[in-house]
Amino acid sequence: MASQITEPHTTDTSPSSTLTRSRTSHGRRTSLEPRLAPWLFVAPALLLAAGLLAAPLLYTLWLSFQGRRVTGSGLGVSSQVFVGVENYARTLASGALLGGIGRMLVYALIAVPVTMLLALLFALLLDHASTRFGRFSRISIFVPYAVPGVIAALMWGFMYLPGVSPIRAAFIALGMSPPDLMGQGSIFFAIANITIWGTVGFNMVILYTSLRGLPAELFEAARIDGCNERQLALRIKLPLIVPGIILTGLFAIIGALQVFSEPNTIMTLTNSIGSDWVPMMLVYRDAFVTNDLYGASATAVVITLITLVASLGMLKILQKRAFGEDS
């Protein structure tokens, strides 16, 4: 990408640029390109990003090395001082963060693969030649995208809740003892299910759109060569939409690392979720409930680093794919 920008355009032979070249004295088409204008176009975004993304991030980083200490001659006046890596040592040693990361990973290991596999399966089936009622299914599966995470968590929370749960009612109707849907172990599936329900449709539509963008002649040719629908889906369509799968998969991973609303809402219905269930809830609790802003900042920095590492690959892939043809 960088080479695209710095290289002078010598291969452009479109009529208008030839015209431009002939009219300027230096013979370089860049002479009509303004220098200030691009900065004015990106200025609002840059200012907002500096004030609302970069500044808060640096502020968090700074806070994570600060702490309150009683200073002076023992009058009990505490002031904010530099404490080095003390907050990091504390948050890493306390076990709350590691426990939260562990629970988040269990949740993510359920939610991310199931979401992706279902989305892929649904997308390939929608594109399958024999499928009927495709439009109805596509719209129905997409509907949960319109439901906010908090409301989805409340809906499913009621569906899990003893007394009003249709799932438990089904077990009772079959003569079996109903499972505890929000128990210590099942809660991971309960929360993952809310995420899967809410995001599978959007991912499905993205992948389906990728499939629709593939050339139809290719499929006709494969069919004439005796390729059946299953081979067509697995050997031809699937490899061609790998970039879309990577993109949606990485967004699913980032979403899982940031999970907050769903467990935070389900917490109002069960005791299986503590106030530090996942790292984001821990950060929130430390910052606003126990007022340990410094510890919360250190925890936040640790989570940010994990997220950055997990998603830098995405940036690389996206940039390579998307911006090869910028002018």
Added chain:
Amino acid sequence: MSTVEARRRRAPVWPTLVLLVGAVYCLIPVYWLVAASTKSAGELYTTFTLAPSFTGGLAENFTGLMAFNDGAFLRWSLNSVIFSGGGALLGTLVAAGAGYGLAKYRFRGKTLVFNFLLIGVLIPGVILAIPQYLLLSRIGIAGTYWSVLLPCMISPFSIYLARIYASAVVPKELLEAGRLDGANEWRIFRSIAIFPMVPGLITVFLLQFVGIWNNFLLPYIMLSRTETYPLTVGFFSMMNQGTDQPNVYNLVIIGCLLAIIPLILLFLFLQRYWRLDLVSGSLKG
């Protein structure tokens, strides 16, 4: 068409069945919400959970919700519309400018600018929201509408999409023709370049609208007065009150139903304006 029909006759039915099972999975909670909203406080736990009730529970819940906290539900709905509509509109304008500037100009530091803007995609919301709250409260606007609108205005993913779209649909020749005619850059953008970008910008707007509508964390952290809450924070606060209000579950249930119906309808009507090929990266330039 006849070959397709012939293939369909021989073809298995399981793909259709699997998709219909998926559709049922996605619709059942919505159906449960409809059924539950028709039940009065006593019926919620005593009648079969998936069977709607016709004993006047729906009207009772509806009037209860409207009366809750002097019409807080309507207030929260209006706030959600203000945050989502206003935030998405402002955010789309910012993204359109930045995306166009990055796609159609060559300038020093362009890669750096773009990478700087994209970093925001990678940072978890709660991590930004807490220091954003601290900084905004320092300049005295935490708790106001702007404390939610301002952070919504910068959406790195929207900028990324606007850049892809501008790069694909705005022809370089058009801009050069404008320059030769003596138009300045702002005028070229405003009266030439913006028009081919409109379909992509509508998608960016819709994605941002839904994102803000569904957002819980940012308003939850920024806002403290109940009259400024959007729906998500409002429902959460109702649930947190717990047993103070005897029929709070009934009110939350009908509230959730009323909150998601308009958005689902909006989706169905705006379907053809969604250019999701933009997101999947299969855009044909």
